[in-house]
Amino acid sequence: MSAAVLDNGPAVLFCPADRPDRYGKALERADAVILDLEDAVLPAAKHDARIAMSTADLDPDRVIVRVNAADSEYFVEDLAAVRRSPFHTVMLAKAESTAQLDAIGGGLSVVALCETARGVMASDAIAAHPAVVALMWGAEDLIASLGGSSSRREDGGYRDVARHARARVLLAAGAFGRHAIDAVHVDIPDLGGLEAECRDGAASGFSATACIHPSQVEVVRRAYRPAEADVESARRLLDAAAGEAGAFRLDGRMVDEPVLRQAREVLRRAGR
Numbered sequence: 001m002s003a004a005v006l007d008n009g010p011a012v013l014f015c016p017a018d019r020p021d022r023y024g025k026a027l028e029r030a031d032a033v034i035l036d037l038e039d040a041v042l043p044a045a046k047h048d049a050r051i052a053m054s055t056a057d058l059d060p061d062r063v064i065v066r067v068n069a070a071d072s073e074y075f076v077e078d079l080a081a082v083r084r085s086p087f088h089t090v091m092l093a094k095a096e097s098t099a100q101l102d103a104i105g106g107g108l109s110v111v112a113l114c115e116t117a118r119g120v121m122a123s124d125a126i127a128a129h130p131a132v133v134a135l136m137w138g139a140e141d142l143i144a145s146l147g148g149s150s151s152r153r154e155d156g157g158y159r160d161v162a163r164h165a166r167a168r169v170l171l172a173a174g175a176f177g178r179h180a181i182d183a184v185h186v187d188i189p190d191l192g193g194l195e196a197e198c199r200d201g202a203a204s205g206f207s208a209t210a211c212i213h214p215s216q217v218e219v220v221r222r223a224y225r226p227a228e229a230d231v232e233s234a235r236r237l238l239d240a241a242a243g244e245a246g247a248f249r250l251d252g253r254m255v256d257e258p259v260l261r262q263a264r265e266v267l268r269r270a271g272r
Helices: 020-029 043-054 075-084 098-104 117-121 123-128 139-145 160-175 191-204 214-224 228-241 257-270
Strands: 011-016 032-036 063-067 089-092 109-114 132-137 179-182 208-211 248-250 253-255
Touching (some): 011 214, 020 032, 020 043, 020 214, 063 075, 089 098, 109 160, 117 139, 132 160, 139 160, 160 179, 179 191, 191 214, 208 214, 228 248, 228 257
Parallel strands (some): 011 032, 063 089, 109 132, 132 179
């Protein structure tokens, strides 16, 4: 299975599948697009949304199709529409078990959206499934599944249970070599808060952050791009390592292979 859709960049933009007039614009603005057959589409519009998605002329390596949950009445028809389309990557909403992933069948790469209590608790088994290329977590559905009313504190930061879920999904993805996508920032005008979360996400190991509005795209890209000072520091560290065997000391700091791997990742994200 291929994760090529997440190799294009860190800004992945949701687009309602029943709005084909927005498909092209969304793909122009973002690194990849999620054509959404789930929450963004009302039940009465799902049939037309499937037709629009399955006949869209878009680069398959930059498109993910979010299908409805495996236990929903829409799942089977969503999958059939995807298989008629040029697209090969699906996002399974409310993923909770490997049995649900098995139900997707072969030939498709899967982004598992762990956004319920069961999904988060099963994220390690989900990440190990051979069809899975990435995991994403979702704060709002998670809190709803717990009977809560808000994923964030009054200061705008995530509540502890949401932070735990975010970390658990990231760890599960990393343990099995999968990409991890950070949750959407639902407060669209709060671009400062989005940027801070993206910088933390990039530093922690997330590959991308999902966007719900085009205004968020450049903020995500900027936050995932290392600062020039960090790039220069990484380059200097790797240059110094070229003349060393094993661990060494640089500017009072112990440098070994994990530190060098972090420096290489900084240069990779910077495109150097």
